[in-house]
Amino acid sequence: MTANLLPQELPRSAWQSALRGACNRCPSCGREHLFFKFLKPISRCGSCGQDWAHQQADDFPAYLAILVTGHVLAPLIIALVNHTDLPVWGLMALIVSLALVMMLAMLQPAKGAIIATQWWLGMHGFEKPPRPSEKPKSETD
Template sequence: MPKRRDCALPETLGAAALRGLRGRCPRCGDARLFHRFLKPVAVCARCGQDWSHQRADDFPAYVAIIVTGHLMAPLIIALARDFALSVTAMMAIIVPLALVLLLGLLQPAKGAIIALQWWWGMHGFVRERPEPSAKSGDGLP
């Protein structure tokens, strides 16, 4: 399927990453990026972008672990300092919450990383930018 030119390309890397975070195609923003939990579609159903070039590898897991750790650390400190909970009670709160956070962050992290790779033209992606708007005045992409 050839790429469609009529889709609205994201204006910034942040817009493309936000589309990826939502599990949408970073190029068009309409079609789904994943057909299974962490398996991206081979080709976008709407714009025809080939996503087989992506090489996210283990980076989404590292991002999810770092974010989970930063969110969990203050909670663990607060639970240990302010409540008289047993070790069993602490583990009953911390472990399930950490697992839910990790699993919940994996797909959005992978979507954002795929968007980053596409935006910068990494791993065989063609670097695309929207046409500069007439009102920007500077003419820079």
């Protein structure tokens, strides 16, 4: 439901929509928060009325956070092991702490971006929003 939106409020691209979601903003209007709890999205935007109940991000945000964490930490772990004299317990404490912080920091932005992308593409029951180059349906009738 995007009838309440002015055309300039809609995102111009999937990237802009995903960025709004990653920043915990409604991907449709960019005004309201997308999450009311850490990983629990709102059911409907209070500003534009967009229904977010259709989202099905499932485990994909966790997979993305694990993938990024692993790729960032792998070279760091290799460098720490090869170039420092830290004891094993010190390395483990440092690596596990960094991994937990990175994972927790990435989960909500990843979920917001995925929800926004699903909405932009019209997946899982979302109505595909009008694109900037398209005229709204009411004007073409």
